[in-house]
Structure formats: C-alpha cells, structure tokens
Amino acid sequence: MRKKITKAIFPVAGLGTRFLPATKSIPKEILSLVDRPLIQYAIDEARDAGIKEFIFVTSRGKGALEDYFDGAPQLEQSLRKKNKKGLLEELKRSTMDSGEIVYIRQREALGLGHAVWCARRLIANEPFAVILPDDVIAAEKPCLKQMVEAYENTGGCMVAAMEVPPAMASSYGLLDVKEDMGALLKVNGMVEKPDPQDAPSNLAVIGRYILTPNVLKNVGTLKKGAGGEIQLTDAIAMEIANGEDVYGYRFDGQRYDCGSKSGFLQATIAFALARPELHDELMDFMVQTVGQSRAAQ
Numbered sequence: 001m002r003k004k005i006t007k008a009i010f011p012v013a014g015l016g017t018r019f020l021p022a023t024k025s026i027p028k029e030i031l032s033l034v035d036r037p038l039i040q041y042a043i044d045e046a047r048d049a050g051i052k053e054f055i056f057v058t059s060r061g062k063g064a065l066e067d068y069f070d071g072a073p074q075l076e077q078s079l080r081k082k083n084k085k086g087l088l089e090e091l092k093r094s095t096m097d098s099g100e101i102v103y104i105r106q107r108e109a110l111g112l113g114h115a116v117w118c119a120r121r122l123i124a125n126e127p128f129a130v131i132l133p134d135d136v137i138a139a140e141k142p143c144l145k146q147m148v149e150a151y152e153n154t155g156g157c158m159v160a161a162m163e164v165p166p167a168m169a170s171s172y173g174l175l176d177v178k179e180d181m182g183a184l185l186k187v188n189g190m191v192e193k194p195d196p197q198d199a200p201s202n203l204a205v206i207g208r209y210i211l212t213p214n215v216l217k218n219v220g221t222l223k224k225g226a227g228g229e230i231q232l233t234d235a236i237a238m239e240i241a242n243g244e245d246v247y248g249y250r251f252d253g254q255r256y257d258c259g260s261k262s263g264f265l266q267a268t269i270a271f272a273l274a275r276p277e278l279h280d281e282l283m284d285f286m287v288q289t290v291g292q293s294r295a296a297q
C-alpha cells in the first residue's frame with residue numbers, strides 16, 4: 001500500500017517584486033481574486049486532495065498571512081447577531097484548526113528549492129505535496145486531487161505540466177519527455193529556464209508537485225542554478241539521474257499565473273464572471289469598455 005499524501009508545503013517566502021509597491025506591506029498571497037485571497041484557493045485545493053498538515057514557508061513581512069488563518073471571534077459574533085450565515089460559513093473555511101498549520105521561516109529568498117528544503121525536518125521520511133499559491137487552477141476536479149489519484153498508481157515524483165507557447169517556454173521549468181501516455185508523461189530530464197535553443201519541449205512545470213523525501217536530500221547538495229537561485233527543478237532532475245521515476249501530469253483545468261499582473265487580472269475577470277451576482281454588471285461594463293477602447297484606436 002502506497003503511503004498517502006497528507007502533508008503539503010506552501011512556499012510563500014518570495015519577495016513578490018512584480019506586485020510592488022502593493023507587496024511592500026501586503027503578502028502577495030493575500031491579494032484577492034474577487035474576495036478570496038490567493039492562499040485560500042490553495043488551501044481549499046489541498047484539503048480536497050486529502051492534505052491534513054499545511055506547512056507554510058514564510059519570511060519577514062508575512063504576518064498578515066498568519067493572521068488570516070486565525071479565528072476572528074468578534075467578527076463572528078457580530079455576523080451571528082446579524083444572522084449572516086453565508087459570511088459566517090466563508091469565515092469558517094478560512095480558519096485553520098490549532099496544530100493543522102505550521103509556519104517556518106526562510107531567512108533569505110535563495111530560491112524555490114531552498115524554500116521547500118527549509119521544511120525538511122517536518123517532512124521527515126514521507127512523500128509530500130508542494131503547492132505554489134501563485135498558480136491558481138480552476139478545474140472541476142481540483143488539480144492536486146487529479147495528481148494524487150494518478151500518483152496512487154505510479155509512485156515516484158510527479159509535477160503538473162502544461163503546454164505553453166514556445167516563445168514563453170524559457171520562463172519555465174521544461175520537461176524532456178521520454179514517453180507520452182496521454183495525461184501522464186514519463187520524464188527523461190528537466191531543465192529550469194533554459195536558453196530557447198536548449199528547450200527540450202514546450203511542456204512547462206506548473207506549481208503543483210508530489211515529491212519523495214529524497215528530493216529534499218538532493219536540494220541539500222545543490223549549487224545555485226538558473227537565475228542564481230537554488231532550483232527545485234534541479235533537485236527533481238537529480239532523481240531522474242539516480243534512476244528514479246519522475247512523471248509529468250497534464251491536468252484538466254485552466255491555470256492562471258497570478259504571480260504576473262496580466263495573469264492576476266485575467267483570473268480576476270474569470271472568477272468574477274463565474275459569480276452569478278456579478279456576471280451581468282461586469283459583462284455590460286466589459287462590452288462597453290471594449291467598444292470604447294476599439295473606437296479610440
């Protein structure tokens with residue numbers, strides 16, 4: 001019987017420079033799509049996939065994130081008095097039970113691989129998931145759940161994968177595919193942000209991973225990689241070199257890169273249009289705005 005994936009690491013210690021000046025005082029993960037912070041989407045997806053322990057790798061200035069998961073007794077009392085059941089339910093979803101969530105610090109933003117490595121003692125000897133909250137994935141069956149189900153048959157390491165336009169490929173970790181089995185891809189190699197002429201494919205790694213504890217051992221031996229950072233991709237690639245199985249998983253769903261302004265805005269529009277109470281007004285506004293913008297060109 002394969003060990004169930006019950007722990008997930010959420011690396012949130014990055015500097016969020018693409019959203020400055022907002023991220024000078026607000027963690028990027030608290031920025032909201034309509035009214036729910038990015039981090040809430042990540043937590044909901046993890047819960048749906050069976051995660052029971054939530055490990056946050058944070059850094060200086062991320063206090064608002066920790067507060068977000070606390071109970072809010074005064075607010076709850078006031079909502080209860082006013083019989084606002086829907087809002088109370090929303091609040092309940094955002095509160096984590098004591099002991100369910102752990103925060104550790106990454107002292108310096110040395111890269112994603114290093115951030116994940118900071119959680120090594122909490123992971124000990126179990127397979128685990130990693131979720132990057134910047135990548136928001138709208139899907140009927142949540143992306144991590146799709147991967148956990150596939151992992152039950154494969155074991156090994158698994159990364160979420162999707163085709164990106166070739167011109168964008170060099171901004172991602174890319175897969176060298178040995179065998180394309182449809183949703184599942186057996187991987188021969190992985191390379192982080194290669195020069196365009198060295199790109200093995202346009203199949204990019206997206207921010208969902210299922211990893212073996214060995215990957216953390218590998219990180220401990222790594223030197224700085226692409227962009228001068230300790231790269232998680234390099235540690236997973238070492239597993240392939242060691243003869244271990246690594247899979248890409250082409251998930252069903254729409255991914256939004258909420259670490260970029262454009263992706264964040266697209267997600268905001270998509271999630272707002274999916275809300276019946278906002279749909280019509282927003283649609284009217286967009287049609288009008290597009291018309292005006294076209295006329296002005």
Ligand code: UTP
Pocket residue numbers: 011012013014015016017018019028057106108109110111112114115132133134259
């Ligand atoms: P990004 O590459 O998007 O970096 O990190 P960033 O710092 O968050 O944002 P920009 O590029 O400056 O705007 C991808 C994920 O890895 C985490 C980030 O918090 C984000 O969830 N990360 C990155 C760390 O936790 N530590 C690091 O040293 C680097």
